[in-house]
Amino acid sequence: MKSRPITRRSFLKGMGAATVAATLPMSLVEVAFADSSENFTFAYISDSHIQHIKGSKFVRNWDRGLIRSVAETNMLRPKPDFVVFGGDLAQLGTKPELDHGAEMLSKLNYKYYCVMGEHDYYLDLGEYWSTLFGPHYYSWDHKGVHFIILNSILTHDHWTYDRWPTAKQRMNEMAGLDNPNGSPFMVGAKQRQWLKKDLAKIEKETPVVVFSHSPIQKIYKGWNFWTDDAEEVQALLRPFDAVTVVYGHVHQIQYNQIGNISFNAVMATAWPWPYPQSYSQAATYLPKLTVPMNRADPFFERDATGWQFMDIKTGRVDLNYNLYSNANRTVAYNPKTGRPEDVSYQSPDKRISPQTHY
């Protein structure tokens, strides 16, 4: 891939030209780099949970979500430079599920990168997934931005290798959201070592964007909205001026800022999860959810699902959420407050009641 290094200077110049991203996906705001030939956007699809029933039958609802997001992504203009699939392509990691999912992803008219989700991994530890989508973690540079894909859903070796009599049971145990037999996700020492080396080559003013399946921050352990070695990974990212972590897994819009790192979650194409405060019994250190998602109408299966396209006009990733039966939303880094914020609904008086949209 041909890429030309850009400097922090050119980014700052670009910021002046940055406007609020349009909410209409078809009219993308261009990424405001100083050199307009370097402008780009990318799209993000995640958590499709393709589920095999038997023979050639798959759960229709999950299929429709992925098919629709792929078809819509193909209509984006200007065209995104690439697409990221954020993990959990499969529900139980089987070959039929991964093959079926890969077939649907192959309809994308763009190059795409895949992140490993726990539902893809715990049957054969990502072996078949790798034959379809390549390595579990790696990095690349694109138009002056350093992109990193991490496999953040690993866990203790004991749990992975010794605890379960069969691979299938291991998969099933990790597939439950609130299953106490699960185990906290982690990036692990080996990958952190790799990450340290990878980052050593990068200038500190280069924008860094990390794609992981689980949040590289601690939200709620009971649902594995969690990465156990999050602080250690964050420490490796701390020296950089602008870092964005984009994660799937949580099936909802979340955003947070820890030091120099902006965190953004993406929507699932399959189904929404609520924010865990509705579930946790004991006091926890949940980050405050400022803008709740609209309540889903269960009749419309796509409601409260979606996908997103992104741009990096401030050196951080701004996310434009394409939501069904709802007003689309944009979460963008606000240089004034130094954190990601909802462009339209951040202020309490601008919120839409979660129950008024239908």
Add this chain to the structure above:
Amino acid sequence: MKRFNFCLIIAAGWICLFSSMPAGSAETQVPLGLPELTYPEANPQTQAKIALGDKLFHDQRFSSTGDVSCATCHDAGKAFTDAPLKVSEGIHKLTGTRNAPTIVNSAYFTTFFWDGRSPDLEDQALHPFTNPVEMGLKTHQPILDIVRTDSQYKKAFKNVFGKNAASITIKDVVQAIASFERTKISGNSPFDRWRYGGDADALTPRQKRGFDVFVNQGRCVSCHVIEETQALFTDNRFHNVGVGINDIQMVVSRLANEFLKAKITMSEVDIRVLTDQRTSELGRFAVTRKFDDMGSFKTSTLRNIAATAPYMHDGSLKTLRDVVKHYNNGGVTIKDDPVNDFLSGGIRPLNLTDRQIDDLTAFLESLTSPEFAVK
């Protein structure tokens, strides 16, 4: 006891209705099964305005050939549609791309045209006059020329709007037409008498079974809304139900891009969607330009549906049974055809039996008001 309470509520409703009516008002009494009607403040109902609207609605001189009026496609004898035409015929028998929706109960709708490109009845009435395949005028001027010179119109406009001939505007014309349309309120169907009128025998056993399919396994009620005291049979929303767009699946992306690149104005959209079949199939996307609206059309009311075949925005389904089968197949007319990528999340195979399909079809036939019942 239950029946007694119900009667009390009905009685209270009528009292409210009458007591809230201003003196001399021409507001239509609401029949059984429909909610109270509100009128736009900017266009209050009067008897004289309604009568003027009636006349305008039927005037064929407002077309380039002098033989097409609003009533050509919205015929009172056909439940205010042009059944059995598949799509409407305008001047020179030119055809558009869409099946004429009924005027009946349109006073309750929140958007107009199949893609909702018009916000109210007044605005809606402006467009067919100047659409090249409908009434074919180049501008609204010929209409003004007629109403400013015809002695009956001059008198009526003076009476209704207090205006001299020279100051009559097209806004006055469409206000009168909208007022007339708002009087076409129709309920009191066998379904209404059964559901809201306490007449246990108003529906046949088959229709009652069909009602059960309608609200349960058939999933119809989620969009064709029935409430506790009234039923409009529409959610006033837009859905891709796999009609029309299924035929352009291979080219949707290209069509959408061409459409957006053309950057046409909303009044050009009106012409484009009625003169170009494939653009028509983009549905509400052509209005909002949102992915979520690709191939979606407004939920049609089901009142008097048995009198308005054929069905769907393009009139492509001949009978009510065909419609039920289309939904039973999960949004395709021919079973096992591929569904389109943008299908609404509410549409999925229903696994209805032949008997359930028959029952549901029979239920749909119970929604006809007495004035539109086949004699």
